[in-house]
Amino acid sequence: MKLKEKTAIVTGGGTGIGKGISRSLAAEGANVVIVQSTLEKAENASGELTAEGYDILPIRADISLRADVRNVLNRTVERFGKVDILVNNAALTGSKVSAPFLEMTDDLLERAIDVNLKGTFIVSQEAARHMTERGGSIIHISSVGAYAAQEGASIYCATKSALIGLTRTMALELAPYNIRVNAIAPGDIRTETSENIVSEKKERGFSGNYFRKIPLNRRGEPTEIGPTAVFLASDDSSYITGETIIVDGGFLIY
Secondary structure (H helix, E strand, O other): OOOOOOEEEEEOOOOHHHHHHHHHHHHOOOEEEEEEOOHHHHHHHHHHHHHOOOOEEEEEOOOOOHHHHHHHHHHHHHHHOOOOEEEEOOOOOHHHHOEOHHHOOHHHHHHHHHHHHHHHHHHHHHHHHHHOOOOEEEEEEOOHHHOOOOOOEHHHHHHHHHHHHHHHHHHHHHHHHOEEEEEEEEOOEOOOOOOOHHHHHHHOOOOOOOOOOOOOOOOEOHHHOHHHHHHHHOHHHOOOOOOEEEEOOOOOOO
């Protein structure tokens, strides 16, 4: 097992891509802390994975609040003794963060930044402080939206682009502590929030002219992002830092 005796925190680890990542990390031997904004979702995923024989700790937290994040780190260390891996997956996505640019409200703007960027920054900072003595791996979940514009997703694309810049800067500053920082940019992955994203956007008046085709001719599954997270969390990627791996079925190659 590549992650035996390692402890991983996965924000948004109870649903969608995050749940796929949580399962993959656990399957490779990691203890996994699932952080969700609602305890019910964290506990549901925890119960499912625990029944499969994995060691999971569910925690509710608003990652944009430092006090909540510190509680996550304290409970993690109390339960498992250390933090080796952080996956920053939590984000507002899909219709929750979709709006025409000219109609974007301050409330939606602030909520997206709070979760997608500010929250990621705070969790990374607090986790990195726990990793300075023994090293670790931090993984941001970005998106192909960081590279290709998406209609009605201005703030989503902006925050996901920001994560790539954050990845590089963190990698540079944390390298002396043997903390590696990388990102994954998933393509069109089938999740609860994105299941009907195309029809939902058209119903809301978006043109739909800019949806691209996928060369592999199918949408990805959350379980197909997990193995990349395992790779970046493990010693298999010991000489990789500051990079973003695109997992998109060829979405961006043309």
